[in-house]
Amino acid sequence: MSLQKGFIYVIIVVVAFACKKETPTASILVSKEALTSFVNPFIGTDGPGNTYPGATVPFGMVQLSPDIGIPGWDRIAGYFYQDSIITGFSHTHLTGTGAGDLYDILVMPTNSKFSKRIEENNYKPFSSYQHDKEKASPGYYSVDLLDYEIKAELTATSRVGIHRYTFPKDTATSIHVDLGYAINWDKPTDTYIEKINETTIRGYRKSTGWAKDQRIYFVMQFSKPFLAYEVFTNEKIDTLPAQGLNTRIVLHYNTSEKEQIIVKTALSTASFEGAEASMAQETQDFDFDKYKEEAREIWEKELQKIKITTTDQDKKAIFYTMMYQSMLAPTLLSDPLGTYKGANDTIMKAEGFERYDTFSLWDTFRAAHPLYTIIQQERVPDMIKSLLAHYQETGVLPVWSMQGNETNMMIGYHAVPVLVDAYFKGFDFDVNLAYEACKKSAMVDQRQIDSYKKLNYVPVDQHHENWSVSKTMEYAYDDWCIAMFAKDLGKEEDYRYFLQRSQNWKNLYNEQRSWIQPKDTLGRFIEPFIPKVYSPYYCESNAWQYYWFVPHDIKGLIQKTGGKERFTQKLDSMFSYDPMPEDKLPIFSTGMIGQYAHGNEPSHHVAYLYNYIDQPSKTQELIRKILEEQYKNQPNGHCGNEDCGQMSSWYILSALGFYPVNPAQGAYMIGTPFFEEVEIQLPNNKVFHIVAKGLSEENKYIQSVLFNEKPIENVFITHKEISNGGVLEFEMGNTPNDSLFINLGLPENNHIY
Secondary structure, three states, X not given: OOOOOOOOOOOOOEEOOOOOOOOOOEEOOOOOOOHHHHOOOOOOOOOOOOOOOOEOOOXXXXXXXXXXXXXXXXXXXXXXXXXXXXXXXXXXXXXXXXXXXXXXXXXXXXXXXXXXXXXHHOOOOOEEOOHHHEEEEOOEEEEEEOOOOEEEEEEEOOOEEEEEEEEOOEEEEEEEEEOOOOOOOOEEEEEEEEEEEOXXXXXXXXXXXXXXXXEXXXXXXXXOOOOEEEEEEXXXXXXXXXXXXXXXXXXXXXXXXXXEEEEEEEEEOOOHHHHHHHHHHHOOOOOHHHHHHHHHHHHHHHHOOEEEEOOOHHXXXXXXXXXXXXXXXXXXXXXXXXXXXXOOOOEEEOOOOOOEEOEOHHHHOOOHHHHHHHHOOOOHHHHHHHHHHHHHHHOOOOOOEEOOEEOOOOOOOOHHHHHHHHHHOOOOOOHHHHHHHHHHHHHOOOOOHHHHHHHOOOOOOOOOOOOHHHHHHHHHHHHHHHHHHHHHOOOHHHHHHXXXXXXXXXXXXXXXXXXEOOEOOOOOEOOOOOOOOOOOOOOOOOHHHHOOOOOOOHHHHHHHHOXXXXXXXXXXXXXXXXOOOOOOOOOOOOOEEOOEEOOOHHHOOHHHHHHHHOOXXXXXXXXHHHHHHOEOOOOOOEOOOOOOOHHHHHHHHHHHOEEOOOOOOOEEEEOOOOOOEEEEEEHHHEEEEEEEEOOOOOOOEEEEEEEOOEEOXXXXXXXXXXXXXXXXXXXXXXXXXXXXXXXXXXXXXXXXX
């Protein structure tokens, strides 16, 4: 990726301290280059990453990106780097998931130079393209549609997608707006188009798929009046206004050589009025370059929150791309009027906050949301209020919500750790409502929680994705979070009840085998049992990968395993017991190191567990290995689905040198620093400074750790210590130094803030 030089003017702040050195010296790093120039949006567009390269702003409603137009797992995000055609540009996309939804409002420019159609993309217009005629950077995407000799450029505001098409001379230039276009799981249920005048149309697209009731209202403005148009309903010529399952309009123009037409599409999930408010508030004119630059500046401001020092340009590109991808979800759901399509399928209004959705909580509770509490502190309250709005709309917290819908994808009630973590970190929201939401979500009779309450574990059933062991373990963790919440609020009875439930993982522990195994309703372990087999009892995992998911009670897991020596043997085997060539690995089992699968979330904390058994050097080795081998500055740069910011957030936190093994505890376990120097800019002009002296390829082992010039007392650093600012200083060497950590404190089975 070429690096476009830019200059950021940063005031150098030097804090002077007394000669007694009671407090360390800190300074704010100066960035001479625009950090956006290091972002490579193509990372993850090839291989299993399932990312998109198009234009968006942080957490924006619009994700304006190219669509290949052909369905398939590889094209879940609409785009696949290995393909060679583009069928248009749609305004909504999911980032890094396995879910085939969205792709709303496809726009495609054409002319008389090419008319071929193919069955594979349902005979839609398309063009070939080449990567050397394609560019992407934060807030901007461009590509040459070679068959038409049309240059397409995309940018975005929070709720408006902006296209600029540069045309050749042609009397048959057209812009197609296709509301019936759908691939993968997506299917329109009702579409509508009407003309306001010769430069404005509006309509809606309602659809179903993974999320059952999706609604997008839009207003579309054109910088040049169209001369004529054709409208189709269910592929038959129609008149405006047009309504049906499949409507589209083709707008006709005469264009001169290199003439440019700008198209703006403003969105709302609630109404035409909301879409019009989006247009009026965010794009008053057709100055494409202005909006492109504003999007770049927004991204630059976000990226400047963490400044790293490294001479390795690929590392820098990966780090800032991971920062970029960590901010692609959740996404705005409410319009400037505050209105949005609620999870109760009615139009709701967010009063005093921005309503977000696309909460991939099974993934993001682990690292993305803890990261947001550090570098997105201004947005965290609105995210929490959005989760609580979902509760008020449905009676339970979201499991995996999108576009004002509950998809019930995956397991757990992992809005709970997100809420509890935000509570203990002091974010502003309705605490009583939050506690009520947590408790009620844990007491419903859905998703086998009724059996869990009755038997103190989830038994196997006949469902093809029973996931009984995984459900038991994840419910137990969420219960621990509620227990900590209850204790802090003085709700002693609830505290004891949920603390007891948090130990339910032990009820599936087979003492004879030393495995956590599925049971039937009578309490009998299911046989045969082979730990490496991907059975229906483990959520996208096997028994090896889920064995370690007791983040709230690692000490208890060590004891159950037989003590530190036996735990060490088993943990070593996790990273050395490679799958056999004949083993059938599922699509989500990627990024393998032994049985460890970095491409899937249940493994993400496991390398840090050596800290709990006095062998932190093994954590340091493994974290360095994962950072270097599982992330690349290339399209096939993710070893698994990026998953709405979780894969990227793991990289960011681990590269900083710490990670939340228990995401709701307020403690970040020390890993190993990846950069010579880092500065995290915090609110109120506070700075958290990380220095790794002597860091090199060979010097990957920590020799000493100082925090504010004093030796650390724990194998972790707290959120409070980070938020207050200071200096975390590592001395690195080429030999392990486990003795440094032996007498340091470990997180106990409680919250630490």
